Amino acid sequence: MTNSTAPDQDGPGFALPLLLFAGFRTLIDRLHAELAVQGHPELRPSHGFALQAIGTAGTTASEMGRRLGVSKQAAGKTADRLEALGYVERVDDTQDARRKLVRLTAHGVDALVRSARIFDELRAEWAAALGPQQLRDMEAGLRRMTPGNFFRLDAPGWFSS
Template sequence: MSSDPPGFELPLRLFLAFRVLIDELHSELARQGHPDVRPMHGYVFQAIGPNGTTAADLGRRLGVSKQAAGKTIDTLERLGYVERGADPNDARRKLVRLTARGADCLTRSAQIFDHLRANWARTLGEDRLRALESDLRRMTPAEAFLLDAPGWFGNS
């Protein structure tokens, strides 16, 4: 009988580690003035990008319908994280852009993730954490930031 854990434990542990980091991120974001941001919003902010995007393009990037993307934009606009405006290159299109509040949330998120990583390094040791990160890079696609996770999970 093998002493190896069952194969299904690996994805569950990876997901649990992801969940722990994301929950810690959002707890700290709430303390720093962003209590309404949800995990899916981070994907949305990344998909909007620095130049903005349309609701249709946002939906495609996230793997959700244009209508689902529109509802998320409505929510984020109401919370002050995004704004809609005319596309300077095409008056028929509306662009969604991050507001200063949205950009602040992204900046704080990056700083918090750095802090969380430092905590993991203190607990596991820097060498072991670097080895784990290297191994994960080796086992996953190079395009590490697939933004369609909300659609993949079925949260459209």
């Protein structure tokens, strides 16, 4: 996306969310291109949200759906897909025999570990391009402007609502 506004001029209000989204997409697209090279070509952005929603302790499909802002059925379909790809498994819940937990496999954990490493590399690239202080200032400004619980996993549900 090219910015036709000079750096010292304010752009139209609608440009801010578009630029934020373009930055997000740039990072996510680069992440997935690198994950593909590193052995995870089938992972999609929605899968990353789902893996985060499942977490290291595992969760039920119902709770996964709540965390993602989607129905239990939609979460179940995502879990089915991730299970078919080898990223999660379903196991009996030791706390409640009526429930099944969706739990990360070693392949799922590997994807999350690699994602974290790649995000660190991408952040370092941004720091090199913008300058470390400008990047820290941008991050600090975004923290000021977002709620304290800004890390919400419900983007898939939010986008489809």
